[in-house]
Amino acid sequence: MKQGLFVTLEGGEGAGKTSSIPYVQALLENSGREVLLTREPGGTELGERIRELLLTPGQGEIHENTELLLMFAARAQHLQTVILPAIEQGKIVLCDRFTDATYAYQGGGRQISNERIAVLEEWVQQGRQPDMTILFDIPVEQGLARANQRSDPDRFEQEDLEFFERVRQAYLAGAQEQPQRIKVIDASKPFEEVKQQLDAVVNTFLREHNLS
Ligand code: Z5A
Numbered sequence: 478m479k480q481g482l483f484v485t486l487e488g489g490e491g492a493g494k495t496s497s498i499p500y501v502q503a504l505l506e507n508s509g510r511e512v513l514l515t516r517e518p519g520g521t522e523l524g525e526r527i528r529e530l531l532l533t534p535g536q537g538e539i540h541e542n543t544e545l546l547l548m549f550a551a552r553a554q555h556l557q558t559v560i561l562p563a564i565e566q567g568k569i570v571l572c573d574r575f576t577d578a579t580y581a582y583q584g585g586g587r588q589i590s591n592e593r594i595a596v597l598e599e600w601v602q603q604g605r606q607p608d609m610t611i612l613f614d615i616p617v618e619q620g621l622a623r624a625n626q627r628s629d630p631d632r633f634e635q636e637d638l639e640f641f642e643r644v645r646q647a648y649l650a651g652a653q654e655q656p657q658r659i660k661v662i663d664a665s666k667p668f669e670e671v672k673q674q675l676d677a678v679v680n681t682f683l684r685e686h687n688l689s
Contacts, residue, residue: 481569486574487659491623509688
């Protein structure tokens with residue numbers, strides 16, 4: 478069995494990642510490979526407990542460095558015990574958020590330097606990057622309006638507009654630096670148009686990997 482592949486989904490609040498997961502999963506399954514669906518922070522028992530700590534509001538102040546280290550602690554466990562073994566078994570791993578979210582939220586949002594994040598990234602990932610990342614881009618106010626309809630705000634969703642504007646700009650800067658890996662879709666469009674963009678991106682990716 479050939480090595481599997483690693484695909485991640487990214488985007489700001491209310492961009493529609495979660496709603497699109499079943500559609501992306503089905504497109505990837507057309508390759509004939511098994512698709513493992515997972516998420517960050519989370520994806521392991523320990524990681525889900527860290528997620529709870531990070532997302533639940535009202536637990537007192539969490540210092541930005543602590544937040545950053547917890548993201549990578551959860552990621553180390555996830556990568557070593559779930560993601561890499563699945564790729565070894567030939568599966569396609571589809572992960573809802575990964576390290577691009579750290580550059581966007583802890584880098585852009587919290588304004589921790591990219592250099593500091595890169596040190597942890599190298600330490601935890603040792604060069605391992607997603608094979609493709611789909612970035613759901615949406616204007617901040619439109620995304621927040623969607624997210625607010627859906628559920629009570631989590632700890633991140635309580636931040637202000639400037640925070641989310643910095644998150645968006647950090648995501649877009651990453652996509653400009655790595656256009657080969659990060660594919661931007663216009664998530665402000667209705668579901669049907671988002672699906673058409675996903676068809677194009679995922680089917681091209683599968684062709685490039687001789688899987689269609
Ligand atoms: N985080 C971090 O800081 N650092 C890190 O390294 C990592 C994560 C990995 C948890 O993420 C938080 O962790 C996240 C960043 C931080 N911040 N927050 N919050 P998450 O992925 O679990 O967050 P989420 O709450 O699931 O996702 P989201 O960004 O808020 O939403 P979404 O998944 O992109 O949107 P959705 O739930 O699919 O859609 C929202 C609503 O819009 C829903 O009612 C849909 O029906 C509607 N929708 C979606 N698409 C459309 C279209 N096209 N048209 C109309 N309506 C739509």
